[in-house]
Amino acid sequence: MLEQSDDTTRPRSLSRLLFGKPLATVDLEHQTVNRLVGLAVFASDALSSTAYATEEILFILALAGTGSVILGLSLQLALAIAVLLIIVTISYRQTIYAYPNGGGAYIVARDNLGEVAAQIAGAALLTDYILTVAVSVSSGVAQIASAFPALLPFRVQMALLVIVVMTVVNLRGVKESGTIFAIPTYFFLGTMFLTLAVGVYRYFTGTLGVVTGIEVAETAVQPLTLFLILRAFSSGSAALTGIEAISNGITAFKEPRSHNAAVTLQWMSTILIVIFLGITFLAHQIQALPSESETVISQLGRLVFGDGTILYLAMVAGTALILLMAANTSYADFPRLAALHAGDGFLPRQLTYRGGRLVFSWGIVTLATLASLLVIVMKARTTALIPLYAIGVFLSFTISQTGMVVRLLKIGKLKPGEKVQGLETVMTYDPHWRLKSVISAIGAFCTGVVMLIFAITKFTSGAWFVILLIPVLVFAFFRVHHHYKEVAEALALQEKHYDIVTHPVQTVVLIDGVHAGTLQLVDFAKSLGHPWRAVHIGVNPERTRRARQVWDEKIGEGELVVIPSPYRQLNRPIRTYIKQMLKENPNAFVHVVVGHLAMDSAWKQMLHQNSVLIFNMALSGLERVVVTIVPFQIRREESQEGVVDRNRFTRQDLRRDGGD
């Protein structure tokens, strides 16, 4: 009910301040971004992974020792990952052109491979978006703690604060958050390129030096095996995560969407490769060591610029910022993807509602909640989160590119110039279909292999959880879908025309005590013009006696039925009574009228029994029984809206005497 908070006066101003003024639905298409902002919004995830990818490779290799030969492997692994990145980029470029309305793995899979593949890809991606937020925020906080060790004990609290701020920013809407996030992204790129340039210059002039005084992580505990090298490779390939963000978010780009998105993708991949290789190269030269207390990036910065210098601090700040902002990619994509699932009836419908600021508020809040839980459980440690991470991304890469292969094979069967309407897009003959399908196939194969490496080498350190989770999610998605189908069938109108049928109505007024609110209840019941009676549930004999007495004295009209309730329950006796009425009136509606004392604040409301909820719960399972709530205003304001009869409701005058 996020979009409802605008109604009352106080929440409106707070909500305005935090989230901005509501936007009309027609404003939807204006909320698009150009390439430069698009790079900031969608590339921060991919670019930020350079902040930890090198380190994660070193963490694994160091298990076999910290000699130059062993850690030197990191450079070769980084090159292999760069090649993989190029393949995936070319392959995804094709997807962007084929699906100008957004070509995430979910859509491509749904279009070409069917519902099950689509749900698997979607489950994998949704899981990974949540992990992206947790990993990026945790790693960003770790960078800050590298520069200011005093903050180390507050990592979890800091991470949660970041998530809260990011949630508020995103509830304001994508364009404004794009502008906000452009600054840190370009700040990161500036400081990072400067670091690499100065570092390479000092390397060639022989003034770079080596890292000393690092408290190294677990090291030299096992031999260097192929398995270990593959583990290091898969850890490093976390650098690829986030590359799919642009293809999911094509619709957020200005026209021509596909072209702008594709160019942005190429920029992003190029920058990513340069930074990743540069960091890995320099890290090897300075003999950086993986450590729990200082990140490799911070070690590099200290050596290049000198400890405590402004440039060092700017570089650490830039890295921290890009990491903290990287989570924003997920804030852009998770709600969009969740809305797609929900639109197809595989997730709760509420996820498709756009809030006051045109964003999918429920999706944003869901993402923030789950990521926060993950940060708390994993205590904001990046290395603990990495094994959970990336497996889902590579699974979705594989599915998406396999879908493209299927699509291109179909296109290959068309005659030149022929067009076929697919589920999502129009397929036109393409003379290059063979080359393109081979590219996609290579991409699918490579990412599939990496996924398997990931699943096997990280299985015991956490990947098992994701491998278990994804099928569970897919099962849940199909259960939800089944439910919506069932409801749709139940609600279907089969016949050509329906006559509206009237039935007799029996009115039952539920009363507790007899007071000013009761009068209004009975007024309404009598105004309805159907046979009516008052019913009192006798929980407390003294109360019952008094209710009967006041009823007879002050009202003296209609029948007051008392249902005894020796076990002091409200719902069971009334349910039994109403069922009996249904039996006696097999063709009538039973109209239950309940009073509700409406207070002017939630706190005051909590001081009352609010039995309306109880009665609704008790009776909502009965067909032909409708419950009416008659509110009676107990409010502080002097100006009442629409009082039926001012002479009767003397309550305001009373208040003026006895009030504070």
Place this chain on the structure above:
Amino acid sequence: MLEQSDDTTRPRSLSRLLFGKPLATVDLEHQTVNRLVGLAVFASDALSSTAYATEEILFILALAGTGSVILGLSLQLALAIAVLLIIVTISYRQTIYAYPNGGGAYIVARDNLGEVAAQIAGAALLTDYILTVAVSVSSGVAQIASAFPALLPFRVQMALLVIVVMTVVNLRGVKESGTIFAIPTYFFLGTMFLTLAVGVYRYFTGTLGVVTGIEVAETAVQPLTLFLILRAFSSGSAALTGIEAISNGITAFKEPRSHNAAVTLQWMSTILIVIFLGITFLAHQIQALPSESETVISQLGRLVFGDGTILYLAMVAGTALILLMAANTSYADFPRLAALHAGDGFLPRQLTYRGGRLVFSWGIVTLATLASLLVIVMKARTTALIPLYAIGVFLSFTISQTGMVVRLLKIGKLKPGEKVQGLETVMTYDPHWRLKSVISAIGAFCTGVVMLIFAITKFTSGAWFVILLIPVLVFAFFRVHHHYKEVAEALALQEKHYDIVTHPVQTVVLIDGVHAGTLQLVDFAKSLGHPWRAVHIGVNPERTRRARQVWDEKIGEGELVVIPSPYRQLNRPIRTYIKQMLKENPNAFVHVVVGHLAMDSAWKQMLHQNSVLIFNMALSGLERVVVTIVPFQIRREESQEGVVDRNRFTRQDLRRDGGD
């Protein structure tokens, strides 16, 4: 809504299993206990404090050093506390006879000192009951951890588990919990007396020995001052807490209540003094030292019986049990006292409702929740909780005994044989009023002094919080009271007789899509026989178009009004529309009819928008506007209760084809 869970089939059996079958109101008076069970139920708090009172004295004295001279003061302090205990016991005995219907500080203060004093006493006691649960459970868990150090890291979890189990037991009702708790209380008394007997025997035969190898707590950090001695005295006087339990719970005793309660009180005080002095004496002889890792009781047990012996384990188990069960005193008294406050309109009314098992379910749940929070915040450390503790008890002691003095002075003014009806009781002339009032005055004075010592010496270590909390609570109580008075005034029926007045009714049917559920809505609206129209809120233009089309095709009757909602809100447009209707029909009820898809499980229900809540929120502030909920059953069961027209609702047949 604890008492409502009995209605549906599944919760009923679970609830039955946990809480037993519901009891009728007429069973109320059978739920009383005899002296032996009463001792177990109401004395466990007081008796259990012997498990930590000596230790808390030693903790403070040790700050000045652990020499025999300094720690020898503990014995003299224990004697002083025993004298205080005798004074309070004699004084409370008088209260029990004067107030046979329950003479807690709240009632005595209300009767003799007025509302403010009563609310202060009540706030102090309620706070202390919560602390009793936290302290006793924490200390009990510490005893267990003394015997099994491996459990030390799980103290908080263990404490929470204990609270949950105790809550379930108490929701079953006081008599059964009395029987359950009698066993551990008597087991504790058995093992404790055996420990003392064997200890004293070994002391006289010179075979007792002294404690070695204890990791001692903070020691010799400040000089021995009078302030320190007073601090130790106030810590030790925690032994008195719980002594008031019997006077609060007199009504739970079998007739003759007052006599039975008074005898139980004397038993309790005698046992308490013997155990407290015995432990303190032996602790001094064995040179027991305060420690965070092993309790003094455990040190004593190890020395008397030998480490690891069955008797040692039995003694530790007995102590742990009595502590864990001591919390039960609060489970008996907190809900009763809260219900008294609530009955007088100073706490939410819900606290006066007796659940299915005749206990005050809301009070029990409130107590358990607050105590659990306290355990979590204070990490289940007894020594951190003690400074918060006991100040409230001594405040209530002082108020209660002052009340008795006032009462006895009033009685002194009566003529022999004269009777006066007080608020609570009949006051009759008593020839011994002078002696009695002197006893109460001494009691009030002594406990008042102890309270001041407590407040001053413990101020910085936590007592400030309670000193701040009690006035805040009292203020809140009076705010609640003010609110209830305001509502009562607003609801008062001043005139002699009221005629029921009928008004025109305008029916508005809110529809989203047009489906089988809509038919029932419209059937009902038409059946009412008032002018009606259908209203659709246009959030999504495509949905709106389809709704209009299906309406025209399938229903084609009545007017369908579309209210555009460019900001995708539901509540604001409908509120504006209804307000306009109210203006146009200044003397009519506006009757809003809303559909509700009723699912057969809460999970399924959550997959739907359930906009009923939203509409109720939006409209409950408008006078003359009533909201009717028409449920439409989407259920799995084949047997529907009361279907209006089987031919129309073909949904079941559909399900049989398409269902799983």
